Amino acid sequence: MGIELTWxxxxxxxxxxxxxxxxxxPFIAENPACRATIDQLGPVDLILITHGHADHVAxxxxxxxxxxxxxxxxxEIATWLQSKHQVANAVGMNLGGEKNFGFCKVKMTIAFHSSxxxxxxxxxxxxxxxxxxxxxxxxxxxxxALFGDMQLIGKLGxxxxxLPIGDLxxxxxxxxxxxxxxxxxxxxxxxxxNTWPPIIQDANAWGLxxxxxxxxxxxxxxxxxSYSL
Ligand code: NI
Ligand code: MN
Numbered sequence: 349m350g351i352e353l354t355w356x357x358x359x360x361x362x363x364x365x366x367x368x369x370x371x372x373x374p375f376i377a378e379n380p381a382c383r384a385t386i387d388q389l390g391p392v393d394l395i396l397i398t399h400g401h402a403d404h405v406a407x408x409x410x411x412x413x414x415x416x417x418x419x420x421x422x423x424e425i426a427t428w429l430q431s432k433h434q435v436a437n438a439v440g441m442n443l444g445g446e447k448n449f450g451f452c453k454v455k456m457t458i459a460f461h462s463s464x465x466x467x468x469x470x471x472x473x474x475x476x477x478x479x480x481x482x483x484x485x486x487x488x489x490x491x492x493a494l495f496g497d498m499q500l501i502g503k504l505g506x507x508x509x510x511l512p513i514g515d516l517x518x519x520x521x522x523x524x525x526x527x528x529x530x531x532x533x534x535x536x537x538x539x540x541x542n543t544w545p546p547i548i549q550d551a552n553a554w555g556l557x558x559x560x561x562x563x564x565x566x567x568x569x570x571x572x573x574s575y576s577l
Pocket of ligand 1 (some may be wrong): 399401461491492517
């Protein structure tokens with residue numbers, strides 16, 4: 349079975365395979381780079397949240413409550429979604445842990461960032477995710493700096509790595525190229541850029557660096573576009 353990976357701008361990604369849908373970091377209504385509405389995204393089985401910042405959790409509860417989606421995130425955010433937003437199926441995880449959701453497996457990886465929820469609540473540790481689905485492995489790095497242990501994540505065998513390139517709040521393009529060297533994915537896709545002026549980047553220039561300096565194939569999507577793997 350193939351996988352359809354769609355970017356909705358910023359760090360919002362949708363994975364579809366075997367009739368199931370995963371949504372990562374739902375930031376839709378207030379996302380200046382997202383052209384789709386929550387309704388247009390369709391039913392969501394599983395929502396993954398990398399950390400508590402508004403540009404990652406903004407629409408998580410709305411989507412989860414609309415579709416009775418399961419939400420996987422760090423324990424503190426799961427508790428917050430349950431107690432403050434009446435989300436019924438929030439699964440609290442923590443760094444290094446993996447959970448089998450039946451149609452996919454999700455492993456929570458480290459990320460170097462911060463994590464405060466929109467109302468000021470403590471959001472626990474920021475994270476990334478390795479998603480195993482339909483025999484492929486996708487790595488969503490989340491908001492993070494470059495770190496050497498990405499090499500260990502690469503040892504899992506990553507088919508597609510979704511990496512921030514926006515700089516300022518996360519890795520910039522050069523560090524993202526270094527990350528790709530450590531992870532050795534088949535495909536690298538840029539994320540978390542061009543949403544607002546402070547994180548504008550030339551993704552095609554990044555793609556050239558990926559092509560020149562790594563073995564990965566760069567895939568630069570426009571908001572709303574999909575890639576099949
Ligand atoms: Ni953030
Ligand atoms: Mn962010």
